[in-house]
Amino acid sequence: MKNIVASLEYWNNYLYFRGLDNNTISIEAIENPGWWIKINLSNTDFENIRFVPIITNIDPENGGENNSENWLCCYIKDKIFNGCGSINKLSTIIEIFFNWIEEHGYDESKYVKVAIKKPPIPLEGFNIWSFCIKNKYIPIVDKY
Structure with a gap:
């Protein structure tokens, strides 16, 4: 199925x-x-x-x-x-x-693409991205 x-x-x-x-x-x-x-x-x-x-x-x-x-x-x-x-x-x-x-x-x-998306609500002092790989989101956080 x-x-x-x-x-x-x-x-x-x-x-x-x-x-x-x-x-x-x-x-x-x-x-x-x-x-x-x-x-x-x-x-x-x-x-x-x-x-x-x-x-x-x-x-x-x-x-x-x-x-x-x-x-x-x-x-x-x-x-x-x-x-x-x-x-x-x-x-x-x-x-x-x-x-x-x-x-x-x-x-x-x-x-079935790898997509990079930014969340709708940013956190002060951080960039938060998530990679979407086959419908699973993997958060990536880096400080700026």
């Missing part, structure tokens, strides 16, 4: 390195209960690639009502990947998204 949190972090790097900082990923809890994930594909390599909608245990004849505690719906509309599902489908939806973009050339290993 894929580490979906790391995959989302790598996707965020993909967006950053392409100057697409305004592209968003949202994960919302919905009242069914369930999840709704939206991933903006605008200006990515995947914005015009066909995605075959996936619909499981949803009754289109009954206004789209789900008829199970195990429902799922993934589709693209207006260059936004939408994934909705029952409470136990969060990781499945994210895996569907990453499997689809990987089938079309996305390679997350290209976006």
